[in-house]
Amino acid sequence: MTDLGLGIKYRIGAEMTFTSFRTSLITAAFSAAMAFGIFSPSHAVNLQDEVDKAVAAGAMKAAQSSALKNVLRAARKLPGLKISNVKASGGAITGDVRFLNINWNLLAYSGGGAQSTFIAFGPKRIFKFKDLFRKAPGIELLDTIKFDDQLLAFAVGDVEVEAEDLPANARAITDKLFGGGDYTMAVPQGLTNFASFNLGNAKPLHDAIKFLGGKSTKVYTTVSIIGNVLDNLLEGSPPAPEIVMRADLPKFRPKIGNKIKLPADMQFSLLATLSL
Numbered sequence: 001m002t003d004l005g006l007g008i009k010y011r012i013g014a015e016m017t018f019t020s021f022r023t024s025l026i027t028a029a030f031s032a033a034m035a036f037g038i039f040s041p042s043h044a045v046n047l048q049d050e051v052d053k054a055v056a057a058g059a060m061k062a063a064q065s066s067a068l069k070n071v072l073r074a075a076r077k078l079p080g081l082k083i084s085n086v087k088a089s090g091g092a093i094t095g096d097v098r099f100l101n102i103n104w105n106l107l108a109y110s111g112g113g114a115q116s117t118f119i120a121f122g123p124k125r126i127f128k129f130k131d132l133f134r135k136a137p138g139i140e141l142l143d144t145i146k147f148d149d150q151l152l153a154f155a156v157g158d159v160e161v162e163a164e165d166l167p168a169n170a171r172a173i174t175d176k177l178f179g180g181g182d183y184t185m186a187v188p189q190g191l192t193n194f195a196s197f198n199l200g201n202a203k204p205l206h207d208a209i210k211f212l213g214g215k216s217t218k219v220y221t222t223v224s225i226i227g228n229v230l231d232n233l234l235e236g237s238p239p240a241p242e243i244v245m246r247a248d249l250p251k252f253r254p255k256i257g258n259k260i261k262l263p264a265d266m267q268f269s270l271l272a273t274l275s276l
Contacts, residue, residue: 060088
């Protein structure tokens with residue numbers, strides 16, 4: 001009986017020791033994965049905290065972090081914005097956020113200076129302008145356009161970033177707004193909405209563009225939103241800004257008699273301003 005008791009005691013002790021070792025091993029593995037940015041919890045955390053984590057994990061340099069925090073401070077709601085499903089790589093942080101009852105893909109990127117730092121929000125469903133802004137004369141005209149893609153971008157100064165400088169997680173959000181391939185992403189100071197739609201969805205317009213020698217039926221628009229409106233949007237309170245819209249129509253190379261093609265491309269742009 002004594003031997004049996006000791007045997008049981010010994011086995012229990014061994015089992016407890018193994019369990020303790022296994023728990024420590026799992027804890028260490030989880031901590032290492034978090035430290036190296038392999039994955040991030042799906043629950044929402046503050047955007048500013050994620051910037052600090054990205055630096056610690058080597059996914060963002062100190063200069064990139066500093067420039068990005070300057071942008072965060074420009075809108076009081078940005079540092080504490082809740083973000084989940086975070087990925088950080090090459091100076092870019094992406095994840096999921098929600099405001100104005102819309103789910104968004106967030107992109108916060110910095111190349112290390114003010115001229116290469118911006119924050120963008122790609123809606124997971126196409127939004128109506130009337131959902132974001134209080135009614136202004138003519139704003140309903142924007143909502144008659146069937147947009148294919150949209151992106152809200154915010155910068156504290158004029159920004160230009162080459163596509164080749166953006167990491168894959170950033171380009172997954174920006175490429176579709178700039179046609180893919182090689183491009184320069186130019187974000188004006190303030191809040192800008194980039195969008196695209198296809199004139200070719202209407203057969204008469206499709207035929208007309210092709211007749212004129214058009215290379216594409218895609219139209220890319222830039223809507224500058226004048227005023228300090230980002231905090232209002234993040235608070236879920238639609239502002240009443242001035243809106244300036246530019247639409248670049250597809251490039252075409254005119255043909256005469258369907259035989260003579262002119263040696264240069266042409267492109268027309270439309271400009272409209274809406275305000276209360």
